[in-house]
Amino acid sequence: MNIKLVGGAALGLATMLVLSSCGGGGSSGTPADGGNTAAAGGAVTLKMVAADYGDGPGAPNSGDNFWKEVVAEFEKANPNIKVQVTVINWNDIDKQVATMVQNGQAPDILQTGDYSGFVKDGLLHKVEEIVSPNVQQDLLAKFAEFGKVDGAAYGLPFVSSARALFYNKELFEKAGIAEPPKTWDELKAAAEKLKKSGVSQPFGLPLGQEEAQAEAFLWMLGNGGGYKDAAGKWAINSPANVETFTYVKGLVDAGLTSPNPGTKDRKTVWEDFAAGKVGMANGGPMSIPIFDKGAVKDKYGVVAIPGKTGPLNTTLGVMDWIMAFNQNKHPDEIKKFFDFFYTGPAAEKIVDLYKLLPVTNGGITKLSGDEKLKPFLDGLPNASFYPFQDPKWSELNTQIKQTMGGAVKDPAKTLGELQKVAETG
Amino acid sequence: MKKLEPLAWVGPAVLLIAGVVIWPVIEMIRSSFLQISRFGVVREGNFPDNYTKVFTSKDFGDIMVRSVIWVIAVVALTVLISLLLAQLFNQKFPGRKLARWALIAPWAASVLMTAIVFKWMLDPEVGVINLIRRDLGVFLNNTFGIEPSSLGLLGAMGGTSADQLGQASTAMPWLVFVAVFVSVPFTTYALLAGLATIPADIYEAARMDGASKFRTYWSITLPLLRPALTVAALINVMNVFNSFPIIWAMTKGQPGYDTATSTIFMYILKGSDIGASAAMSVVNFGMVIVLTIIFLRVSRWNKEVA
Numbered sequence: 001m002n003i004k005l006v007g008g009a010a011l012g013l014a015t016m017l018v019l020s021s022c023g024g025g026g027s028s029g030t031p032a033d034g035g036n037t038a039a040a041g042g043a044v045t046l047k048m049v050a051a052d053y054g055d056g057p058g059a060p061n062s063g064d065n066f067w068k069e070v071v072a073e074f075e076k077a078n079p080n081i082k083v084q085v086t087v088i089n090w091n092d093i094d095k096q097v098a099t100m101v102q103n104g105q106a107p108d109i110l111q112t113g114d115y116s117g118f119v120k121d122g123l124l125h126k127v128e129e130i131v132s133p134n135v136q137q138d139l140l141a142k143f144a145e146f147g148k149v150d151g152a153a154y155g156l157p158f159v160s161s162a163r164a165l166f167y168n169k170e171l172f173e174k175a176g177i178a179e180p181p182k183t184w185d186e187l188k189a190a191a192e193k194l195k196k197s198g199v200s201q202p203f204g205l206p207l208g209q210e211e212a213q214a215e216a217f218l219w220m221l222g223n224g225g226g227y228k229d230a231a232g233k234w235a236i237n238s239p240a241n242v243e244t245f246t247y248v249k250g251l252v253d254a255g256l257t258s259p260n261p262g263t264k265d266r267k268t269v270w271e272d273f274a275a276g277k278v279g280m281a282n283g284g285p286m287s288i289p290i291f292d293k294g295a296v297k298d299k300y301g302v303v304a305i306p307g308k309t310g311p312l313n314t315t316l317g318v319m320d321w322i323m324a325f326n327q328n329k330h331p332d333e334i335k336k337f338f339d340f341f342y343t344g345p346a347a348e349k350i351v352d353l354y355k356l357l358p359v360t361n362g363g364i365t366k367l368s369g370d371e372k373l374k375p376f377l378d379g380l381p382n383a384s385f386y387p388f389q390d391p392k393w394s395e396l397n398t399q400i401k402q403t404m405g406g407a408v409k410d411p412a413k414t415l416g417e418l419q420k421v422a423e424t425g
Numbered sequence: 426m427k428k429l430e431p432l433a434w435v436g437p438a439v440l441l442i443a444g445v446v447i448w449p450v451i452e453m454i455r456s457s458f459l460q461i462s463r464f465g466v467v468r469e470g471n472f473p474d475n476y477t478k479v480f481t482s483k484d485f486g487d488i489m490v491r492s493v494i495w496v497i498a499v500v501a502l503t504v505l506i507s508l509l510l511a512q513l514f515n516q517k518f519p520g521r522k523l524a525r526w527a528l529i530a531p532w533a534a535s536v537l538m539t540a541i542v543f544k545w546m547l548d549p550e551v552g553v554i555n556l557i558r559r560d561l562g563v564f565l566n567n568t569f570g571i572e573p574s575s576l577g578l579l580g581a582m583g584g585t586s587a588d589q590l591g592q593a594s595t596a597m598p599w600l601v602f603v604a605v606f607v608s609v610p611f612t613t614y615a616l617l618a619g620l621a622t623i624p625a626d627i628y629e630a631a632r633m634d635g636a637s638k639f640r641t642y643w644s645i646t647l648p649l650l651r652p653a654l655t656v657a658a659l660i661n662v663m664n665v666f667n668s669f670p671i672i673w674a675m676t677k678g679q680p681g682y683d684t685a686t687s688t689i690f691m692y693i694l695k696g697s698d699i700g701a702s703a704a705m706s707v708v709n710f711g712m713v714i715v716l717t718i719i720f721l722r723v724s725r726w727n728k729e730v731a
Contacts, residue, residue, distance in 0.1 A: 394697050
C-alpha cells in the first residue's frame, strides 16, 4: 500500500507539474537551444524576435517569409553573422518576451510595440551603440524623440502609421459635391448632401471600444486641442475639446454619422466604407487593402483630415520599435544588421508589403510619388502622438475606449469624467 | 498505515483540485491586495486600494444591479421555456427524434460563434433581421396600409432605429434573448431526464382520482421534477452570472458601461489595472456564492430534495 500511496502522490505531483508548466511558460515557439553565444567557425548568431505584421504563419505575407528573405541577403553580405528570427503574433509577443527576459534568455534584437519597459532594468543598448550616425540622423526627429528615456535614446522607431480622410468619390459625385471638405463647415455641408442623396452613414464615426482614442484625438486636433495641453498637463475637458465634441454631437444628432457612434468599431466602419455605405471616414494606410477588396476599389480618394478652419497639418502618428538587448554583448554585429535594414531595401519592402509608413526622411522621399500615401506622408514629420509615456495613459486609454462615445451625447460631462480619471486615477 | 490507503486513491484528485481550483482562488485573492504593473510586475501590497477603486468607480452600482437582473431574467426565461419544451418533447409525436436532435444545435455551437452570428444578423446596414423588418414593413404598408413605424418597424435600412445593439434599451433584450437561446438546450435536456424518472403509475393514479391536467402537473410533475429543476437552474445561475462571450461579442458592454455585467467590468479593468481586476474577480466570486446560497434557500434544497 505504501507503493500505492507513493504512486498516487507521484501521479498527482506530475499532474501539477504539467499544469504549472503550461500556465507559467506559454513560451511555445521559443528557440531554447541556447544558441545565443558564438557558434561554430567564429560566426556570431544574433537571436531576433519580431512581431508578425502579416496574416500569420503560412500566409504568403507572413513575418517568417519576410524576415527569411531579409536575413538571407544580410547573411550573404556578412558571412560571419547569422541571424535567427522568431516571429510571434502580436497577441503573444509581450508575454513570451517577458518570459524570455525573466529566464535570462533575452533575444539580441526585439521588434515590437514598446521598448520603454526594458529601459529601467538596464537591459537595452543605447541607440548610438547599435546604428551608424547617418541612420540615426535620418530618423524623423519627432519619432526618434519618443525613443528617449531621460535624454538617452534606447528605442529605434521601426515603422509608423498615420491617419487621413478617405472619401467615396462615387457617392460624392452622386450627391453633387465637387471637392472633399477642408473645414468642419464644409464637412457638415457635404454630409448633409450625402444624406439627402440616400447615404446612410455620411460620416463613419467609430467611437466604440476598438479605437475610440484615435478617432477622438483626430477630432481634437482639428480644433487645436488634444489630450494634453502645450505645458504637458491633462486637458481632456479643455474648452477647445468641449467645443469639438459639441460640433460632433451636432453631426450625430442630425443623423449624419454612423448610428450610436459609441458602439461602433473602426473595423465595422471600414467594412461599411468598403461596401460603399459610408461617404467619408478617417483611415490609415492599413485601410487601403480593406477598401481595395471591397466595392469602392478605385472609387475613393484620400485627403488631409478637415479641421475647424482648415485641413490638419498634423496627423495621429503611431509607431513600433526595434531595440537591442545588451546581455550578449554583440553591439557591432547588431549595428551591421540595423544599418543593413535601414539603408537597404528591407525597410522599404516592409512598408510596401504591410502598408505601413517609413520612419526616415529617406523613406518618405522614396514614397512621395504615391498619390494615396501622400496625405499620410505630408502629416508624418509633424505628427501628433498619444501621451503614451505618461504612466496614467494606459488606464485612461481603457476608459476612453469604453466611454468616449458618451462625448457625443454630453460632451462636457464625459470629457470631465475622463479628465478626472487622468488626474486622480 | 491501513488507514492511509484511501488517501492513495483520493490523493491525486485532491491534489488536482488544489492545483486547479484552490490555488488559483488563493492567487486571485492575493493579487487583489497588490499593486501590479501593466506588464505583470508586482510593485507592492496596497490593500484596500484595489477594492476602494472598484467600489467607488462611478458605474459599479449600476453594473452590479444589472448583473443581478441579467441573471434573474435569463434564468427565469430559460427555465420557463425549458419546462414547456421538455413537456413537449416528452410526448410521443412523429419526428420527435429529429426535433430533439435539432434542439441540440444551439448547445453544440460555440457560444461565441452564436453571439457573433446574432451580431451580424442585427447589423444596421446589412443584418438579415433588419432586412426582414424592413420587408415586413413594406409588406404591411402595401397590403394593409399600416404605417410601419407605428409598429416599430422601419422603412429603411441604416440609421439609428436599425441599430438595435447600439442602445442599451434595445441591446439588453437581445443579449438576454441570445443567452436564453444558448441555455435552453441544456436545461431542456436536464428536465427531460427528470421527467423520465417520474413513474407512470403515479399519473395513472391521478387520472383514476379524476385530477385535472393542470392539477396533475402542479401536484405531481413539478414536485417530482424539483431535483432536476434545481440542479439545472443552479448551473444556469452560475453560468449566466459568469457569462462573458455573449455580451463581449455583441456589445463589449457599450455604450459606455450600459450593457456591462460584473464579469465584463472585471475584464475591462484587466486592461489597465490587474490588481483592481483581481479585486473585482473576488467580488464576482463572492456574488456567485451569495447567489447560490440564496437560490438554494429559496428552492429549499436541503429539506425536500434530499
